[in-house]
Amino acid sequence: MTVSIKDIAQKAGVSASTVSRALKDHPRISEAMRQKIQSLAREMGYVPSEAARLLVGQPSPTIGVAIPDFTDPFYMNMLCGIEEVAIAHQHELFVGSFNQDLHRQRKLFDAFDQKRLSGVVIAGSLVDAAFLNHQQNGVPAVLVNHYNYPFSVAIDQKRGMVKAVNHLISLGHRHIGYVSLGVETNSNRLRQEGYIEGLALAGLPSDPNWIVAGDGGIAGGVTAVSKLTSLSVPPTAIICYNDRTAIGVINGLHQQGLSVPDDMSVIGFDDLEIAAYFLPSLTTVRQPHTHLGRQAAEKLFALMYGANVQAELLEPELIRRGSTGPLV
């Protein structure tokens, strides 16, 4: 069927080991033999079997990546960053999504193990670090936005939300609503805590009625916002779990004839590409997505090469745009 190293060996009249060495430019192979075998391999359409290499103990050339789902631009940008440095290190990506489903996440990790990957990066995980630490036993792993893990790269999401609240307060807002992810992940908890902490720091109370659940997507934002506008004392500004939710919220307001920022200020989280181009442009807490991915991957390779690395916490940045009032 497929041509193996032995087929080449036979045709060249040498042993398989010679072929193996000739193909990887081993110094103790004569120049003539090297040329002969390499051209022979090309002619015959030889393509090495990664499986066989793995079996004899070579490290896998691929690293695994686990993300919640493929439609969230935030994770996609992160993926770009990861892929970029993976390619620089001659590695490839095995990507899987688990879609807020613990069972699928489990399956995905099993696949990682069976493939004997040389490393994994996990983002938006549903389970806690302790579990993951045990689960990925032996395989170098880096987590994204998962603080209580020795090897993690994250931005300070809580602090980001505090900044968002501060910004609104400086604009004079006192009634500030929040639309959450609606699923109990690490990120959801931290961001909501940041929102509450921001209010507390300004001496403002936090009303549970001002916190409503979205779904992390645009549609969730659309439906959630009506729960806020129908309150007897509706907020004058809304902070959202992420940019997609914020876009949904703006749409929902638009459907009610309310305009942003005149009738309501809105803040997102992520700074997706669309945030800058939406009309109105979206004030948001920037997560350096691609950078985050690059950092995570760099850390992973450092780990794989045996270097000692430590968790990293990045400072978030508030990007002021049109959805919280006209720019000066």
Add this chain to the structure above:
Amino acid sequence: MTVSIKDIAQKAGVSASTVSRALKDHPRISEAMRQKIQSLAREMGYVPSEAARLLVGQPSPTIGVAIPDFTDPFYMNMLCGIEEVAIAHQHELFVGSFNQDLHRQRKLFDAFDQKRLSGVVIAGSLVDAAFLNHQQNGVPAVLVNHYNYPFSVAIDQKRGMVKAVNHLISLGHRHIGYVSLGVETNSNRLRQEGYIEGLALAGLPSDPNWIVAGDGGIAGGVTAVSKLTSLSVPPTAIICYNDRTAIGVINGLHQQGLSVPDDMSVIGFDDLEIAAYFLPSLTTVRQPHTHLGRQAAEKLFALMYGANVQAELLEPELIRRGSTGPLV
């Protein structure tokens, strides 16, 4: 190091073959032995080696997917569709991007080969079907939006663009510009041809000055549009290669103080999620992204199971929204 089938065999006092069979519920293994071995495997943390299985001729549980890049929501939605049916067939995805780079595409295909994948789906490829056909020799392959390939699933992009032109003409437009992808891919050629054909069918000339190059992203649309508005006779409507370009175009117009649809009508292509939620909402040619991915994957599995399949051409649908005038 890692626990193998032999370790279990030794501990259970049986041979490796018995363990192998017991783990996969082979009928000729006694119930007692099966129980014993399976629980032993669990205790010892056994995880099978995919590499070893591959080596003895078992088909790979993973299929490869090649896409241009991770940031284009169109391909991401497609990916969701592919992953969905892959999971249903107990398979996993190995995804790689090639970013309009022929060299990287070549590298990616090499990786596919070395992994001995059981199938691949290729989207937005840079090279022609003949090459791919030869390249992926032996491995079942399905192409997305690549007509002249025996196993392809595509929507009729040309016809979609004709529909877009027709729509604008029915609204009274006679001067219609076009912003292309700017890279010579199959899709770029077909969509531009459709634009020209649409004009021709209406008896309108097509002016090369009305065709300007974007880059497939939002930024490309922003810069491209000024080349159209600065014409001595600017168009009154603009058709874009895709939705992201259209969003860029609308932003560019906005920067010039022009409003959509009052001063200019804009049409996109894809019907991304954001198209419905952008303000103004975007008239566009719908590509059923997720469906496209599902179809491609289904076809691939059919191919893998030895069924006979044929190319499929889906009818595009024009989604009328706010960017081409108020809705009735």
Add this chain to the structure above:
DNA sequence: GATAAGTGTGCAAACGTTTGCGCGAGGTGA
């Protein structure tokens, strides 16, 4: 009571590659 059929398990080869070790041929230095 012999033969046949079924049941539960082991043997060993095979998949494709890498790598430590060995070995002969030729070269170098004393």
Add this chain to the structure above:
DNA sequence: TCACCTCGCGCAAACGTTTGCACACTTATC
């Protein structure tokens, strides 16, 4: 001339799994 070194290559084991075949034992069939 002898010992030693380098060069170029082959041998064979090893990685973890699957599977056809063989084997011993038990149970049914006539």
